[in-house]
Amino acid sequence: MGTRLTSRRALGPWVGTVPITPAFGAVAHKLDSDVVMFSESQQRIYRLDKDSGSVWFDIVAGTQPDTVTQNFARRVKCAPDEASGYVSNCVAQWLAMGFLCHWPQQGSLPSVLPLRQTSAAKAGDIYSIAGARIAISFADARSKKAWEALAGHLRKQAAGSSKTQVVEANLSVDQYRDGYRIRGLSSDFTEYADPAAVAVGLKEAVMHVVLDRQPYWIALHSAALRADAGAVLLAGASGRGKTTLAALLNALGMSAFSDDVTLVSSRRPRIWGMPFSFAVKPGSWDRLRSSVPSLDRLPEFRRPDGRTVKYLKPFRHCETADKVSAIIFPHFSGGSSLQISTLPKMTGLLALLQEAISGSRQLSAAVFGSICQLLNDAEVIEMTYGDGIAAAEWVTMHFKPCS
Template sequence: MEIDLSGQGGEAFPWLESQLASAPGVRRLRVGERSVLFCERRQQLFELNATADTIWRSLAAGHAPSMVVHEVRALGASPAEALSFVIASARSWLAAGLLAPAEVAARCGQTPDAEIHLRLSELTCTLALHGPAHDPLWRELELVFTQFLTARSEGSAHISLVCEAGHVFLFFAGAPLGLFTIDQLIPEVKAILTEAISRSLSDGWFLLHAALLRCGHRGLLISGAPGAGKTTLALALAARGLGYGSDDIVTVSPAGHLRGIPFSPAVKSGGWELAAAHAPQVLGLPIHRRGDGQQVRYVPIDCFAKGDVETLGWALILDRRPDAKPRIEPIEPLAMIAELISGAYCPSHVLRADTLDAFAAGFGGADCRRLIYADLTQAVALIEEMIGG
């Protein structure tokens, strides 16, 4: 019996006649009576039911999805069910980076249509773009990452973006990372760069989940739980003239010096109206979708804080509460340090005592406070009063 692949399901999946190759480090395992896929890169197991197991084994053997449909049909599925099963399975594995179309992987190894070269702290990275050079996506990548643009560097990390059928395949060092829609792309590239930065840190360095700004030669470090408002506050303070170091990631050197990774502030949908009071352009910027489902807009910044911050002037913990009376309360430096290192990342997963000693020494002359607030404008006024006093 012939299976009609020309219907809506077939049109929605452009790789029915393609060979889908399994990614390096992906292996099918048999555990008792059950089958799983193990992805070495993700360090994850993906369980396969009997139909999915048949589909994976057939795809891994080099059969095109259209041929696999016939194999699933032989198991007793109707033509429509077989087509739906194969497309759903293949699409999920493509999205997870477990598979990639052979022709797309081949394009990844060819000369790109354009390249963007970046330097982020000690990390150098090349974004290789395979697609129309006039595609507005490339211009948007340059705008969001413009602060990192640099000359070509040998030995840099390599991210390839291959446009295909209205989607983009991402590859890192030649290995597939997944299939993404256009609105998912920039958040995903940022996530890849963030992970690459963390892996590139030399011994003795560590990362803080914090915002960093500069006032004169002194730094302002801002910590807080997710949703406390670090990004909108950092954006508002930068709009008021402080040097912008980061809204999210700060590196600490073995000497205790701070350096922000100045990704463009990613303002979540709930903060767009608040941010617009300080950066009106935010409401007209493209909307992107992060891996956690949050919608964000990336706001370009002009006033960057270049170089390391060697002297910490102020450190704040944010405490946003509905209807709270805005106030700044002093806290012990030890409480501030404990808050910061609780979310710190070290490449060796061990924070060295000498590095922590140097970091803690920087708090000797710092003004450590807790900022309790509900309104962004009032919070900005309190901080300006604090750093101007």
């Protein structure tokens, strides 16, 4: 959204006895040469042109109306009446769209959702994931074995091993009819046909426990690995080669934050990981064998989506980071040479948000600002590759793993 300079006639003075201020949840951020505005109440993103963006930032800074007009006239080298008309037009549009309001604003601040209540651990093992402690118990060894393939390497302790064991959730896998069900999230439950489906269901349940506990976090569909200058995110839709590349980078020395879900917070640390095992599909097994000699010995699991996978435990993993050095959108294309190009950060923002999940089920202005900050700190790259080893070596050459 941009306000074009179409008239030299002023629409009326932008001066009054009641100050104008940004509405709650209306924010704008610079991404390279772009200015992007987000409305929390509308859950919409708008693009401002450079001229209207400069007016917005002056208003946000509390600049006096006459000075806003003078600044604009100086920046675009136009006459004062032309500048006055443009600024008045911007303000009128933003008031009408709810981005600006007269202070004091009518209504109240958005309510903050309560954090999920804690309780005593009942049974099973207590897993520590993204700052949450979750107790999980199993009806039989088969369902636990499938889950352990996916999460057995994560930090845990047995329930009852200490006196005080407070957890955010107690999840139990129960036998139900001819399969299983997971209890502990709500009165609703989903039936799972076999242990492989239980493991996938538990992974999703754990993510929702974490997001419910932190309602203003957001989950990005990306793998994340640790480099010297900050996390490297591998983002994009399923089937693009993210997991294969992440597993190869992990084998080359990059610690894994997450296999396909990266959590972003509005506070420090900004990045939280969920470092489950890499779910590698048959098409990637040949490319991984040279880096992962144990691959052939791993059991196969058939997920509910019909895909066969092996769960490859990360060689090393970590939990948090405060900065992102690169956001890479990989695309595997068999037989292709390695192609690297820089993406506009606005393109990266829209791609990240396309498949994101927020804890409050709505994106907050604060988390939107965190994502913009991560993008401004990072290189945003599109990568097409046919040789996974060559692609992984390029990443480690440009984003050195931590020693």
